[in-house]
Amino acid sequence: MNTIKCDAYRSPHKADLYLFVEAGKDVSTLPDTIHTLFEKLELFYTFDLSPGKKMQRENADRVIENIQAQGYHIQMPPPEHEKENILEENKIVQASMKLIENME
Numbered sequence: 001m002n003t004i005k006c007d008a009y010r011s012p013h014k015a016d017l018y019l020f021v022e023a024g025k026d027v028s029t030l031p032d033t034i035h036t037l038f039e040k041l042e043l044f045y046t047f048d049l050s051p052g053k054k055m056q057r058e059n060a061d062r063v064i065e066n067i068q069a070q071g072y073h074i075q076m077p078p079p080e081h082e083k084e085n086i087l088e089e090n091k092i093v094q095a096s097m098k099l100i101e102n103m104e
Contacts, residue, residue: 001064003050009041016077018044020063030072037074 005023019038021027023046035041053060058075066073 001051001061003048004064004067006047006049006063006067007043008045008047009038010044011038011040012042013039014077016057016075018075020049020058020067020073020075021071022067025071034072034074 007021007023007025009019009021009027011017014037017038019027019030019034019041021030027041049060049064051061051064055063057078058073063073
């Protein structure tokens with residue numbers, strides 16, 4: 001498995017919904033179901049994706065495999081319980097930062 005240059009698209013209407021394709025791919029050729037799901041594709045980021053690379057919510061090897069096998073990889077939004085955990089973690093971090101600021 002080799003490093004690929006990857007384009008990441010996001011949905012402007014659905015938070016945390018991303019599409020990964022090989023950089024420069026004509027996304028108009030993707031299945032209609034993808035265009036329906038995303039409503040409108042916005043290019044978000046172009047980056048080098050290598051096997052084992054740390055990604056926020058996906059396994060890089062799986063993303064590369066899907067891109068090579070079917071031409072794309074879709075990252076779905078996290079389940080609601082994960083969103084709640086993330087929000088709670090953010091509140092704890094913000095409270096800790098305020099405590100540190102007050103100590104200075």
